[in-house]
Amino acid sequence: MLVFNQLSELRQWRKELALQGKSLAFVPTMGNLHEGHIKLVEEAHKYADVVITSIFVNPMQFGQNEDLDAYPRTFTADCDKLKAVNNHAVFYPNAKEVYPNGLDAQTYVEVPDTAHSLCGEATQRPGHFRGVSTVVTKLFNLVQPDVAVFGEKDYQQLRLIKTMVADLNMPIEIIGVETVREESGLAKSSRNGYLTAQEKTLAPALNQALNLVKQAVLNGSSDIDALEKLATEFIDEAGLKTDYVLVREATTMEPIADSHKEIVILAAAYLGKARLLDNVSFKR
Numbered sequence: 001m002l003v004f005n006q007l008s009e010l011r012q013w014r015k016e017l018a019l020q021g022k023s024l025a026f027v028p029t030m031g032n033l034h035e036g037h038i039k040l041v042e043e044a045h046k047y048a049d050v051v052i053t054s055i056f057v058n059p060m061q062f063g064q065n066e067d068l069d070a071y072p073r074t075f076t077a078d079c080d081k082l083k084a085v086n087n088h089a090v091f092y093p094n095a096k097e098v099y100p101n102g103l104d105a106q107t108y109v110e111v112p113d114t115a116h117s118l119c120g121e122a123t124q125r126p127g128h129f130r131g132v133s134t135v136v137t138k139l140f141n142l143v144q145p146d147v148a149v150f151g152e153k154d155y156q157q158l159r160l161i162k163t164m165v166a167d168l169n170m171p172i173e174i175i176g177v178e179t180v181r182e183e184s185g186l187a188k189s190s191r192n193g194y195l196t197a198q199e200k201t202l203a204p205a206l207n208q209a210l211n212l213v214k215q216a217v218l219n220g221s222s223d224i225d226a227l228e229k230l231a232t233e234f235i236d237e238a239g240l241k242t243d244y245v246l247v248r249e250a251t252t253m254e255p256i257a258d259s260h261k262e263i264v265i266l267a268a269a270y271l272g273k274a275r276l277l278d279n280v281s282f283k284r
């Protein structure tokens with residue numbers, strides 16, 4: 001498996017691939033890989049001749065009091081996992097090369113609706129989505145993939161990338177992959193590593209709450225405020241602290257109307273040192 005630290009090495013390799021007429025699929029990650037990431041790599045193989053994964057803990061998407069320094073960095077173990085699924089190349093740049101003019105550079109990418117108005121993220125993680133759209137644009141410029149693969153676990157992120165790629169005419173197909181879960185229903189996530197054994201037994205309540213609301217919507221419940229409140233109470237009573245529960249139209253993520261058939265329920269909650277995210281989407 002090839003490992004590129006330097007942007008110049010990556011660019012040279014990319015040119016050679018193009019000359020060979022090979023297509024390229026890209027899996028962006030922040031490392032500390034688990035079965036969710038590995039599923040993305042396996043899916044990526046279905047769409048292109050060659051698969052490249054990036055490992056980059058992007059400073060721009062972390063808030064001031066977030067876990068940038070504590071974020072788990074496990075490069076050697078990550079490479080072993082990637083080799084085992086025939087990932088061809090790893091892009092592992094340093095922050096100075098990705099941000100040559102620092103984090104206060106004048107140019108950034110923002111998808112305003114997602115960055116500012118959705119799902120409480122604007123209040124809980126200001127600047128987070130601007131950091132994601134900016135770094136994903138940089139990574140796309142560097143890697144120049146034909147296809148890029150993202151997890152549905154980060155539902156708003158996936159919607160944001162799809163909107164950005166369409167708005168900016170980026171010639172990249174975006175593939176979403178279903179969330180990989182523990183047997184308990186808990187969505188796999190790098191930050192689950194922050195949970196104690198005791199907290200891990202509480203964490204599945206987030207997914208249980210989503211399924212409760214899903215079932216109620218399928219049974220014809222239309223009092224969305226009451227359903228969001230019910231789920232919030234369920235999560236809080238289990239010992240987590242709800243950030244938000246929102247029942248939305250699946251593509252636009254607007255509040256739902258009777259005409260909407262595709263629904264997503266999004267939730268985030270704090271537990272110990274972790275902030276857990278989950279969602280379920282379905283047709284009614």
Ligand SMILES: Nc1ncnc2c1ncn2[C@@H]1O[C@H](COP(=O)(O)OP(=O)(O)OP(=O)(O)O)[C@@H](O)[C@H]1O
Pocket residue numbers: 028029030031035036037039040149150151152153154177178179180181187188189190191192
């Ligand atoms: N359980 C999962 N199933 C499928 N895809 C996932 C899962 N967890 C993460 N991904 C996807 O992997 C990609 C990289 O995510 P990232 O490296 O941030 O991992 P993470 O587990 O989401 O980490 P964190 O706990 O920091 O949110 C993203 O596209 C993300 O949606």
Ligand SMILES: CC(C)(CO)[C@@H](O)C(=O)[O-]
Pocket residue numbers: 028029030056058061132135136154157
């Ligand atoms: C897409 C991403 C790699 C950008 O840093 C990150 O937000 C993630 O891991 O989901």
Ligand code: BAL
Pocket residue numbers: 061154
């Ligand atoms: N998986 C999303 C990356 C983040 O929370 O910063």
